[in-house]
Amino acid sequence: MNKQTSLADAIQHAPAVFDPDAAQRFRDECKDALVNIPPHASDFLSAVASASPYLRRLFARRKSALANILAVPAETSLEAAISSCHQSEMADDANQQMKLLREAKADAALVIALADIAGAWPVMRATDGLSRFADAAVNGALLGAIKRSRLETSDGIVVLAMGKHGAFELNYSSDIDLVVLFDPERMNIDRFDAQKYAVGIARDLVNLMQMQTADGYVFRTDLRLRPDPGATAPAVSVRSAETYYESYGQNWERMAFIKARPCAGDIALGEEFLKTLRPFIWRKYLDYATIEDVHAVKRQMHSAKGGRDVAFEGHDVKLGRGGIREIEFYAQTQQLILGGKNPSLRHRATLDALSALAETGVIETDARDIMTESYLYLRHVEHRLQMINDEQTHRLPASQSDIERLSIFAGANDPTEFRQKILETFHAVEKCYDALFEDDEDPQKRLGPMVFTGVEAHPATLETLEKLGFQRAGDVSAAIRRWHTGSMRATKTERARTLLTKLVPPLLEALAKASDPDEAFFAFEKFLERLPAGVQIFSLFLNNLDVFDALIRIMTISPYLGREFSKRTNLIERLLDNRWSAPPPATSDYVTACEAMVDAAPDYEAALNAARRWVSEQQFQVTAQLAVGLIAPDIASSHFTKIADAAINALLAAAMEEMKHQHGEIDGEFVVIGLGRLGAGEMTTTSDIDLMFVYDAQSEEQSNGKRPLGVVEYFSRFVRRAVTALSAATEEGALFEVDMQLRPSGKAGPAAVRFSAFHNYYRDEAWTWEAMSLVKARVIGPAGVLADKVEAEIKEILARQRDEESLGIDVANMRMRLDAAKPGNSTWDVKNVVGGLTDIAFICQYLTLRHAHKVGRPPRAVRQSLQWFKEQQMLTAKDATSLLDAHSIFEAVLQVSRAATGGVYSPERAGEALRSRMASVCGEEDHLAAEKALKAHQDTVAQLFASIVGDRNMRMN
Structure with a gap:
């Protein structure tokens, strides 16, 4: 389209009318404005309004501007909106600036939508226009925030545009990902004041952009791509950011910075910062570490072959199989591998990257053409999806009516044609994408997509985790994302994080075999948190993946051994050579x-x-x-x-x-x-x-x-x-x-x-x-x-004759004092609880001191001594059997409790696997029955203690 051609004259096609009633409501709402609009342009607007409730409302809101927007080139209207953003910094206060920015956004959204739908602009020119407007809005908001902070200049503060914004690829209802950096030296103030100012400005900026007012919002704004967002302020110093990426930068952050560019504030500072990050983003040598790193990116981020099938209803055109994200990763993974040695591959825009890869012979021209055509079509559909209700959605509709609306809005003759076209596109992308990685062994080919990058859970990943049996898929996903931030000692180094990334799929596969995958997962997480370092252990695991089954089996039942594994990593060797089960x-x-x-x-x-x-x-x-x-x-x-x-x-x-x-x-x-x-x-x-x-x-x-x-x-x-x-x-x-x-x-x-x-x-x-x-x-x-x-001598001491009455009183009083000093805290505290192991031991000690002068010293172990007392007729067969039965179950509970928890077993803090194990130790099928059995034995032992030794509450006269 000629730059001087009016938007009305540039209309190349219009969608068919979807909802005649909606079209008529538009004509009624805007009848005065339509008088000054050419008939073909009026019909075009009516057709758009019939398919998009959002644009119909926007037409009504900006009806006084419709005629002028159509009478001039689209670029002229967009430049006017951009100019309004720049001028907004002069507003008297934040509320006035908010209103100016939102009015400018409405004008920009209107003209970009009309130019896109009319075919006056190709889809990527529309994304470029959206991104340029976002730049202007961010810059205006930043300068206004700086003005209100009473700083004199924007020197030392820069805003980086990330992701699609950075590549001039924003979609119609996109949010924007920003990173706010500051340099105290350039700001010419001390670093504490500099941070205070920068953080305040960043918060003001976000508020200006995304607060919902009567005039709407400008852009949903996300600052979570900054370094370590869970632990850092909204604005980060340049030096801190450089240190973070040098020490803890993750694979997905390397990929994110391919598209990064300074968009507002101190542009020179932003360019200098990105220059320092080049070694982090672009590895110079294609060595083992580089390949491992990029493969780790791919393992984390791509929807693997064998993941969710290509579908239509409800399919995600961005994240689903054959979608936009696969085209982006197709280009970016190869950029990361080869861009270190070949600067010609370092393009922000996806289509530019595909062209460069074809020109250098990395991919076939056919693959470039398929991916390019598919990318343009999917972006076109994405825009129409979002223009319907101004929603940040990427999912195809499920209802027949909504499918018909979208197909008409997207320019298809009918829903069947639209369905066929989009499915062909998904399959074409899927085929190219899978061909690139077809030789790569990956557990995800069995498991499905697993993405643990960025700051939000990946929907397909949650679905995969749920299919694996995790009930707390969101918590599991969040935990794994935390692992990769370097927040644990075991994942402080880049090498440890790379190894851990490779471990995650087989680990999850092993965890899924546990009776309670969630419990097993969080037991493993506690193990990781206690590790002093990770590289050695992770390397051992990678070369012995089958060790996971044993490790998880043990740690799920025994948190105690999980702690011991972390403290004594030599114990892992027992698992590695399978000696532990011999x-x-x-x-x-x-x-x-x-x-x-x-x-x-x-x-x-x-x-x-x-x-x-x-x-x-x-x-x-x-x-x-x-x-x-x-x-x-x-x-x-x-x-x-x-x-x-x-x-x-x-x-x-x-x-x-x-x-x-x-x-x-x-x-x-x-x-x-x-x-x-x-x-x-x-x-x-x-x-x-x-x-x-x-x-x-x-x-x-x-x-x-x-x-x-x-x-x-x-x-x-x-x-x-x-x-x-x-x-x-x-x-x-x-x-x-x-x-x-x-x-x-x-x-x-x-x-x-x-x-x-x-x-x-x-x-x-x-x-x-x-x-x-x-x-x-x-x-x-x-x-x-x-x-x-x-x-x-010990035998002789035990064999001395003692007064039986005094002996009983002494033993009972001693038991009473122990109970007062250390009472049993639950039925499961089988050692200290009344009627527990201590009572049985005291019975044996009492019988020994009472009878050893006649029959000699009994065996030391309680079980053998009870049997001996029975044989010596110091216990009746019934009493001995009761004590032996109680001792067997108590001792088993004590031994397994110590092995599992290191202390007294507490059902409230135990997972299902341990609860089941403790029930089986008691010879019962469920936990409640086990507790009842323990209590019955304890009551019996308490009664026998009183009848054999005496009342534990008696006192010396």
């Missing part, structure tokens, strides 16, 4: 294995670390198998105890060697006694270890080293060193929590107890509860004369 070694092998690890260490510190690594790996294997049900609780308990025994003996030997190295040897022996669960062989994965150290030596002895010590000091220092070896946190973490409060005189007593003092204390001073603690006591080592003497 039967654990024979318990008799633990001592030799641990000794070998500790002995091989080059120094004492290395020995402590070696022991910690060994224990963590052995405990992990047993804990994981216990959590998922591959090993029985009583077997697991035995393994936990033998692992502890091996570590204690190995580290005590290492600690003694250190003592000998510094202070020499001494003529004497020591032993360590295990009490509580360690002594009874009933440890859980999180049990602490109750220890008592006993030594025997002549009082006058001294060590024979360069720095000799007397007996008391020698063994006291040794115990402190030994406890540190067993409990201190090293680079491999802590090993055991050591409790020595059960030694003679408790905290007030010496750390190392001489054997004669041990003998005298329990003969003359020990309380009943201290004798009770010896029921489970066991010498851990080292073997020797003293070990035999201590075992015999």
Whole structure:
């Protein structure tokens, strides 16, 4: 069209009338204006009004301007609207500027729509006009905001146009994506004031553009493409932005900046900033990292082959298969791969990029022509969709009436022709696009489209996640987008984020197999949040994708192991070689294995670390198998105890060697006694270890080293060193929590107890509860004369005859005090709850102290002792059976609770997989039945405690 041709004379075609009544309403509303309009132009307006309620309202709103708009070239009217935007900065206040900008937008929207529909402008000229108007509106709003902020100039503040705006490709009802940057030096003020001004100006700018008033709005404005939008202010300093993109810039941000350009404010500052970003956007060398990065973009952002099928009703012409986004990505992914070495490919506009790719031989000319023709047609349809009601929509209608409206508005003869044309277009794009990536192995070919870029959830991605079984698809999508921002320690580096991007599809595929995919996902997210770094772990996963199944299976049931994985990444190796599910070694092998690890260490510190690594790996294997049900609780308990025994003996030997190295040897022996669960062989994965150290030596002895010590000091220092070896946190973490409060005189007593003092204390001073603690006591080592003497002494202490009435009162009162100090907090707190494991243990201790003088010492472990008491007829068969049944279920619950949570199981905080596991541990099908079973056993045990030991609430007279 000649630039001097009026818009009325430039009308090349008009749509058919869709709604005659709407056309007549337009004629009635605008009859005075139509008098001055040529008949063919009047008919054209009527036809447009019949199809578009929005444009009919706009015609009525601007009816006084219709004749003038049609009488001059479209470009003249657009330039007038653009000029109004520039002049709006001189408005007296924000409200006046809002009105001026909105009136200018109405004029621009009117003339651009008419020029586009009439065929006076091709579709891309319409997008160019919309983008130029957006530039003017942003510039006018920015300058007005700066004026009201009392800054004298726009120096140091720039607005970048992103996406379609940056490429002059805005659609008719598009929002605009902006990034506001500032430079304190150019603003010539300190950075704190500069940020305050820039943030205020950015907010004023957005308000001017998008606030809905009686005159409408200008553009919906989005600032979320700025660096790290969740953590940054609306305006970001240039230096902060450069640091962000250098350190944390993501794949989708590289793609976004292909189209970026400064559109308002300090244009020179914007150009300088984009120049600094060139190495980030355009990789110079086509190396492995570049290809991986671009493939990661493609994996994240394209709707993969095998995703949603091409459809008509409700199909998204932008994001759907064969849509506008696939044409854009078709060009942009190749630009990113090759644009670093070939600057001729660095075009913002999609059609320019396609032409450049064809000219350099990257794509065939046929592919360029198909993609170009398809792009123009889909943009044409997109505009007609949005012009109907001024909605930011890209979905084809579903109702027959709306389909007919759109087909007529788009210039088709009938809906059938329109349907055929658009489906042919989708299929043509799909074929070209898939051909580009047909050799790329991608789980999305099985799963469907998965896009985790930008700041909003991708509709097709949510659909894919829902099909995979995720109930909280929106939360899952948001979480994965957060992962890629570098907000976690594990994803701080670009390499980690690239690896994680590749991991997401197979990870989601594995998560979908879990009984509760959402629960499994968020368990994995907690694992990620705790990782100190990501590259090593992500690389291991990528080369062993099948490990996900095991990892997710374990972490879904055991949040505790999820935490341990994060702290001790060496545990992942157990998953990688599948050793975690193999039967654990024979318990008799633990001592030799641990000794070998500790002995091989080059120094004492290395020995402590070696022991910690060994224990963590052995405990992990047993804990994981216990959590998922591959090993029985009583077997697991035995393994936990033998692992502890091996570590204690190995580290005590290492600690003694250190003592000998510094202070020499001494003529004497020591032993360590295990009490509580360690002594009874009933440890859980999180049990602490109750220890008592006993030594025997002549009082006058001294060590024979360069720095000799007397007996008391020698063994006291040794115990402190030994406890540190067993409990201190090293680079491999802590090993055991050591409790020595059960030694003679408790905290007030010496750390190392001489054997004669041990003998005298329990003969003359020990309380009943201290004798009770010896029921489970066991010498851990080292073997020797003293070990035999201590075992015999414990046996003799337990066998002393006691007053039965006083004994019952003491035991019941002790239980009462424990209940007051640490009451059970729920039915599931099977150790501390009334009628729980502590009651059963106290029954055994009471029976031992009451009868050992006649029948000897029973087994240390509670289950074996109950069976022994039954055989000795100290318990009736009925009572013994009740206690044994209760103990079995309580112990199983305790063991699995510790393996799963690291503490007391809480149903309210547990996921469905763990709830199901705990019900099965109780031998029940559902959680409610399990709780009822536990409560019934606890009531029975409480009654038996009262009948065997006595009322726990009794008092000494």
